[in-house]
Amino acid sequence: MFNRKITLVTFLFSLALLFSSNVVFAQDAAEGETLFKNNCAACHNTSDEVLVGPGLKGISERRPIDWIIKWVHNPQAVIGSGDKYANDLYTKFNKAAMTPYPNFSDDQIKGIVAYIDAANAAPAAPAAGAAPAEGAAAAPAQSSGGMMEGLLVGLLLIMVLVLVALLSIVNTLSKLASGEAQDETPLAKRIQDNIKAMAANSAIKTGVIVLILLFGGKATIDAAYGVGIHQGYAPEQPIKFSHKLHAGQYQINCNYCHTGVYSGKGANVPSANICMNCHNAIKRESPEIQKIYRAIEKDEPIQWVRVHNLPDLAYFNHSQHTNVGGLECKNCHGDIDKMEVVEQRSSLTMGWCIDCHRETDVNSKGNAYYDKLVELHNKDSKTPLKVQNIGGLECSKCHY
Ligand code: HEC
Ligand code: HEC
Ligand code: HEC
Ligand code: HEC
Ligand code: HEC
Ligand code: HEC
Incomplete structure (x- = not known):
């Protein structure tokens, strides 16, 4: 025994x-x-x-x-x-x-x-860092990591359960073999009882708790390391403003509200006055629109929560990309016009910027400034002029 x-x-x-x-x-x-x-x-x-x-x-x-x-x-x-x-x-x-x-x-x-x-x-x-353009437009690539983790935890739990069941079977069978068991309880019932007994076993309880702690701890550590990368970040905003409604259904141009996006460094988030162009007439009674009125009465800006935010050490200019580069918003932001709540779709890491600069051809159409460069480049290269060829990988272009 x-x-x-x-x-x-x-x-x-x-x-x-x-x-x-x-x-x-x-x-x-x-x-x-x-x-x-x-x-x-x-x-x-x-x-x-x-x-x-x-x-x-x-x-x-x-x-x-x-x-x-x-x-x-x-x-x-x-x-x-x-x-x-x-x-x-x-x-x-x-x-x-x-x-x-x-x-x-x-x-x-x-x-x-x-x-x-x-x-x-x-x-x-x-x-x-691979395939930034697709990654940017399609679902955020990082979610697959979360799924894998879930799967792993699930698998582990199943394995623990199987282990408990197996052990109890071994236990029952060994008792049977030794002729210890004299009662006539059916085998299945006895195995069941055994499983119940093991579930009550404090060693196993401790084991399960340790496992849960392990994964909880890991999630906390991951969260700490993830600081600075906000892919998938979609904070709740003070007013339920919907891009799907305004930019999607009503087809209001992005730069009607984001006035700097083709001409300046920053795209700008609109002031309440821009909303009032329409909402002094539309849906005045809505509680959400009332919030705009209150902001204007108190002369306080609406406290929109910033979604995209590069660290200060990096320099990014919108007009360079939209106006000069000819890129569309969705290359970097995904389908904003389908979003009820804005979500950050790209990682905004340095690798993301660099990947695109390696892969994207310079948009030289209608830009006389580039004609000479393109001509020079094509002389000794078979690949088209990429952003990296005009200095898009130089540290100082993106870092002050
Ligand atoms: C009617 C005005 C309006 C229009 C039109 C509009 N936006 Fe916005 N946009 C806003 C407001 C207000 C916010 C801040 C609140 C929020 O994030 O939803 C915002 C936020 C954003 C943000 C996130 C800003 C941040 O904090 O990082 C992006 C990106 C954006 N808009 C892109 C677009 C694109 C792309 C279009 C066109 C398809 C568009 N917007 C059209 C008003 C507008
Ligand atoms: C060019 C016109 C226009 C501008 C500018 C505009 N909106 Fe709208 N907004 C609309 C229209 C049209 C509707 C849909 C009204 C309806 O459902 O009858 C709407 C609906 C809304 C709603 C939903 C209201 C509800 O209760 O159903 C909110 C919230 C809203 N807008 C907020 C804003 C904010 C905030 C801004 C400024 C950043 C803004 N809008 C700028 C035209 C505009
Ligand atoms: C090449 C990639 C790229 C393209 C194309 C692009 N954006 Fe952005 N956008 C960014 C980055 C990166 C940030 C964060 C900038 C920062 O934090 O300094 C940003 C931030 C924003 C913001 C937040 C406010 C601000 O100015 O920082 C808005 C609004 C916005 N973009 C709207 C747009 C709209 C509208 C378009 C299309 C007309 C567009 N963007 C095209 C990369 C891009
Ligand atoms: C979707 C592709 C794409 C992404 C993502 C992108 N860029 Fe660019 N970038 C371009 C293109 C295209 C140009 C060329 C514009 C032109 O013709 O001058 C450019 C040009 C630049 C330039 C000027 C380079 C030069 O030598 O004149 C800087 C600086 C720059 N990008 C910074 C950034 C930063 C910082 C990020 C990330 C936060 C970023 N870019 C992300 C496509 C991209
Ligand atoms: C196309 C633009 C671009 C170029 C070129 C570039 N960087 Fe960066 N870099 C960025 C952006 C954007 C960030 C911020 C990324 C983030 O917050 O994850 C960054 C972050 C960094 C950081 C800080 C990393 C951290 O964890 O905070 C260092 C260091 C750095 N870059 C060094 C360099 C060096 C060295 C070069 C030249 C070999 C270079 N970068 C070229 C865009 C660029
Ligand atoms: C700012 C850019 C930069 C960052 C960030 C960076 N490296 Fe490097 N790494 C390089 C460069 C450039 C080389 C090539 C050798 C050289 O020029 O110094 C290199 C070479 C290497 C090599 C040798 C590769 C080979 O083929 O033999 C290893 C290993 C390496 N890095 C690991 C790392 C690890 C791990 C990290 C993150 C903890 C890291 N690097 C972060 C730029 C970087």
Whole structure:
């Protein structure tokens, strides 16, 4: 009897170990993913595509992990040490200096490498930063991460349940085999009783609580790392203003309200006076429209919640993109005219800006300024003039 208990405990223990190692691995790669997206994706793709730095596909085979850790902690030190690989790479990338990350732990860097490997092992997962134009217009790519996580939690819970059931069967069967059980209760009923007993077992309860805490903790950490990336952000606004109604159904031009979008750096969010052009006559009695009146009476601006917001270190100019570049709002903002509430559709990360500058042809139609450039460019290149060829990848163009 005692022996059997020990076997059972060992069995339980080894299964638990198996689970926890899986959980820890998944956590490493998931943490690696957030770290990568927040720190590295600006300059690196997980595929072999070159951004500012080389594509990192196969990095774990190309370089030993110790080298990668040293490099990420301090690239300049590795270059300075005379390391041939590092120096060749540095020269190849025109001596572009990679940012050092001295505060990353070895495990965090291993997590990033695990994520890069995982991203390449599963071709279905979208590579970070890839296909910005489609990503911008279509559903936000990041939601798939959330789904995967949900699936993982679901799977784990199912596995725990199966484990409990299996254990109780083992328990019952072993009792039967030892001839211990003398009562005539049917086998199924006994297994059921056993499951109930195990559900009441405090060790298992603790296990489930620990699991829940693990995932709760992970979600909190993710949220902390996600600060700064607001893809999918759709805050509630003080007045229920609908773009679907105004820009979609009533076809009011975007620049009727966003007056700076073709001529200035900022697009501008309209003042209450612009609303009054129509609402001094339309739907005056509506409680939502009353809020506009109140703002005007009190001479206070409506406190719209800002959705898109780049950090101060980056410079972005609307007219350069809409007027000069000939881009449409939806290239970057998605189908605003179908949104009841505005949502940020693009990541607005540096990698996102750069990807588009690599892929987009310069709009030279009707722009004499570009004629000469295009002519020069076409002389020694077969590909059309891209934004990157006119300086769209230069740090100083986007950073003060
Ligand atoms: C500001 C741009 C930039 C950022 C941010 C950046 N890197 Fe780099 N990285 C580079 C450049 C450029 C190179 C090529 C070598 C050089 O010029 O210094 C490089 C090279 C590398 C290499 C060697 C690649 C190879 O093919 O051998 C690794 C590994 C690497 N980076 C990892 C990272 C990781 C991990 C992060 C995030 C924690 C990161 N980098 C963030 C620009 C960057
Ligand atoms: C009748 C006026 C009006 C029209 C027309 C209009 N907008 Fe807006 N827009 C607003 C107001 C008011 C806000 C702020 C409240 C909100 O976010 O819904 C806003 C917010 C936005 C934002 C988010 C701003 C932020 O805080 O980051 C974007 C992007 C935007 N509009 C794009 C468009 C596009 C694209 C069109 C044309 C398809 C358009 N708007 C047409 C009034 C308008
Ligand atoms: C060019 C005309 C025009 C402008 C400018 C305009 N609206 Fe409207 N708005 C409309 C029309 C038309 C309706 C639909 C009225 C209806 O359903 O009968 C409407 C409906 C609304 C509603 C829904 C009211 C309800 O209770 O059904 C809100 C809220 C609203 N607008 C807010 C705003 C705000 C805020 C602004 C300024 C940023 C604004 N509108 C600017 C024409 C305009
Ligand atoms: C090339 C990408 C791109 C295009 C095209 C684009 N936007 Fe934007 N938009 C942005 C970015 C990036 C921000 C955030 C700017 C910041 O925080 O400084 C932004 C912010 C905004 C805002 C918030 C207020 C502001 O000025 O920061 C509004 C409103 C807006 N865009 C409307 C539009 C409209 C309307 C169009 C089409 C006529 C348009 N945008 C086209 C990228 C774009
Ligand atoms: C959807 C594609 C797209 C995205 C996304 C995009 N850009 Fe651009 N960008 C362009 C195009 C096209 C031009 C060329 C305009 C022209 O002809 O001058 C351009 C030009 C520029 C220029 C001027 C470059 C030069 O050498 O004259 C700057 C600066 C710039 N973009 C900054 C940004 C920043 C910052 C972001 C991200 C917040 C961004 N862009 C996102 C397409 C894009
Ligand atoms: C096309 C525009 C563009 C170019 C070119 C560009 N950046 Fe950036 N960069 C951005 C934007 C936008 C952000 C802010 C992104 C964010 O908040 O996620 C940024 C952020 C950064 C950050 C801060 C990252 C952080 O986590 O806060 C650094 C460092 C940086 N860039 C360095 C560089 C260097 C070095 C170069 C030249 C090799 C460069 N950038 C070229 C647009 C650009």
